[in-house]
Amino acid sequence: MYRDGARKSIWQEEIRRFSSEADLHQFYDVAVVGGGITGISTALKLQQAGKRCILLEAANIGFGTTGGTTAHLNDFFDTTFNQAISDFGQDHAQLFADTGQEAISIIENNIQQYGINCDFQRKTAYLFALDEKQEKQLTDIVEGAAKVGHTMNYVDEIPFPIPFKKAVTIPDQAQFHPIKYIKGLCEAFLSLGGVIQEDCRCEGHDEQENHVSLETSKGEIKAKNVVYATHIPPGLSILHITNAPYRSYAIAFSLKSGNYPKDLGYDLIDPYHYYRTQEIDGQTLLIAGGEDHKTGHEEDTGECFSRLENYVRKYFDVETAYYSWSSQYYEPTDGFPYIGKLPGSSGRIFTATGFRGNGMIFGTISSQILSDLIVTGNSKYENIFNPSRIKPIAGFADFVKENAVVAYDFIKDKLFAEKINSLAEVKDGEAKVVKYEGESYALYKETNGKVHLVKSTCPHAKCEVRWNSAELSWDCPCHGSRFNVNGKLLTGPTVRDLPRVDTDSENQ
Ligand SMILES: Cc1cc2nc3c(=O)[nH]c(=O)nc-3n(C[C@H](O)[C@H](O)[C@H](O)COP(=O)(O)OP(=O)(O)OC[C@H]3O[C@@H](n4cnc5c(N)ncnc54)[C@H](O)[C@@H]3O)c2cc1C
Numbered sequence: 001m002y003r004d005g006a007r008k009s010i011w012q013e014e015i016r017r018f019s020s021e022a023d024l025h026q027f028y029d030v031a032v033v034g035g036g037i038t039g040i041s042t043a044l045k046l047q048q049a050g051k052r053c054i055l056l057e058a059a060n061i062g063f064g065t066t067g068g069t070t071a072h073l074n075d076f077f078d079t080t081f082n083q084a085i086s087d088f089g090q091d092h093a094q095l096f097a098d099t100g101q102e103a104i105s106i107i108e109n110n111i112q113q114y115g116i117n118c119d120f121q122r123k124t125a126y127l128f129a130l131d132e133k134q135e136k137q138l139t140d141i142v143e144g145a146a147k148v149g150h151t152m153n154y155v156d157e158i159p160f161p162i163p164f165k166k167a168v169t170i171p172d173q174a175q176f177h178p179i180k181y182i183k184g185l186c187e188a189f190l191s192l193g194g195v196i197q198e199d200c201r202c203e204g205h206d207e208q209e210n211h212v213s214l215e216t217s218k219g220e221i222k223a224k225n226v227v228y229a230t231h232i233p234p235g236l237s238i239l240h241i242t243n244a245p246y247r248s249y250a251i252a253f254s255l256k257s258g259n260y261p262k263d264l265g266y267d268l269i270d271p272y273h274y275y276r277t278q279e280i281d282g283q284t285l286l287i288a289g290g291e292d293h294k295t296g297h298e299e300d301t302g303e304c305f306s307r308l309e310n311y312v313r314k315y316f317d318v319e320t321a322y323y324s325w326s327s328q329y330y331e332p333t334d335g336f337p338y339i340g341k342l343p344g345s346s347g348r349i350f351t352a353t354g355f356r357g358n359g360m361i362f363g364t365i366s367s368q369i370l371s372d373l374i375v376t377g378n379s380k381y382e383n384i385f386n387p388s389r390i391k392p393i394a395g396f397a398d399f400v401k402e403n404a405v406v407a408y409d410f411i412k413d414k415l416f417a418e419k420i421n422s423l424a425e426v427k428d429g430e431a432k433v434v435k436y437e438g439e440s441y442a443l444y445k446e447t448n449g450k451v452h453l454v455k456s457t458c459p460h461a462k463c464e465v466r467w468n469s470a471e472l473s474w475d476c477p478c479h480g481s482r483f484n485v486n487g488k489l490l491t492g493p494t495v496r497d498l499p500r501v502d503t504d505s506e507n508q
Helices: 039-048 081-088 090-114 130-149 178-191 301-315 358-377 398-405 407-419
Strands: 027-033 053-054 120-129 153-155 166-175 195-197 200-206 210-215 219-228 243-255 264-267 274-280 281-293 319-334 338-341 349-353 431-436 440-446 451-455 466-468 473-475 490-492
Touching: 027 210, 039 053, 039 090, 039 178, 039 358, 039 440, 053 178, 053 219, 081 090, 081 130, 090 130, 090 166, 090 178, 120 130, 130 166, 166 490, 219 358, 243 301, 274 349, 281 301, 301 473, 338 358, 349 358, 358 451, 431 466
Parallel strands: 027 053, 027 219, 053 195, 120 264, 219 349
Antiparallel strands: 120 166, 153 166, 200 210, 210 219, 243 281, 243 319, 264 274, 274 281, 338 349, 431 440, 440 451, 466 473
């Protein structure tokens, strides 16, 4: 398996193993945990700066969201600039706005310096309103962009066959192939003497005065500094309250007419749809994304694909859906990412998360911020993205309440499980959390009747997992940990599997 889901993403074919036999007994300058765009970009920057780095990945490079992204590179974000100005003030909103082109430049420089062939292309983006409410939103977005010096121009036509009310173009955006890109970064990192260790899960850390000791599935690893590029680091921290896991869905289609839009597109529906194209094996495909929801809060995740496909078919002359996949991102409570010193750390451990749908940009800018913090001790972004900040903006209480649903979800799921009295109620091909002899279990029955039974309580914060029919996984609605049908961990923050239960019915 190369990705944290049962479905194949359009990028996955390019994933390859980087299984160096690392010397884990060396004392490293920096151990970077997480082999997605954030971890790899950061490890490379630090290695370039003369640090001796090791990159640790629980599965394989590209296993996480970077293998399931859609890889638009934008300098306008899910958090609008007017929102940023009203919550953080003009100066901080300006810095926030500057990260977009700075990150795209870092990507372009890496591509040029290391000769990475990753289908990078500069693109124009079209942002379009479909009704009056969205028109108002679009006006607000354009006004906010002007205040931070970003150009958005009203246009009468868009290259997407979707009826719209108002639209703007945004110049100088881009797209690339995310796995080809991070593969190129890994090769550059290795060529500079960096070390990659895959199949190495980091389970915890002990921060000492002069170093950090990492507890990993391959034993103890010591480094002067540690960077967690794993979304939320292992263990419990304030980041669990200030970030919430969401899933988003993508499908890659061929079109009968062959008339593919050349640019990037976004409507303003909540959640919004996003569009780009990608050539794979000589064939152009339209990638459409959307249908986002909080992890574990959608009864039938397969429905999300149906809704997305039906929506796209309404407007485009779809021929075939070649790939469909979903993946997970984190929403921050106040709209800004959390990049910097890990809350509670005395200064040797760093983290980067809360990227919303803009993780290609914030993952890349993290490499600059974190290497500046480690190498020089400061960064111009240090204060605005400080992971320890608690910013009680409008909606904060609701967000925290919604996110602190540990107890609520636990009780609700227990009640739900109470209603199910026996395993017999689960049909072939179905999955449920069931009550069996007084205990709660996550049960999946294959279409041939084979039963997979695991304990249903997530080891992280004791929430009850929920079934994700689209990716055949058990997802924790509280903090986003995910497990396969055998209870094997797919996505943290937990570092433990769901205990598997041997039953007589298992081999039925
Ligand atoms: C469907 C979808 C579409 C998106 N589209 C866009 C887009 O168009 N543009 C954009 O800018 N952003 C987009 N995003 C967001 C973006 O893809 C992500 O924010 C970004 O990929 C996150 O990268 P990362 O390196 O931080 O995390 P990941 O890529 O998830 O990497 C984290 C890695 O850490 C590893 N790991 C976790 N825990 C441990 C541990 N304890 N020990 C060792 N390793 C561990 C995981 O296995 C994983 O490989 C999208 C997100 C989704 C879900």
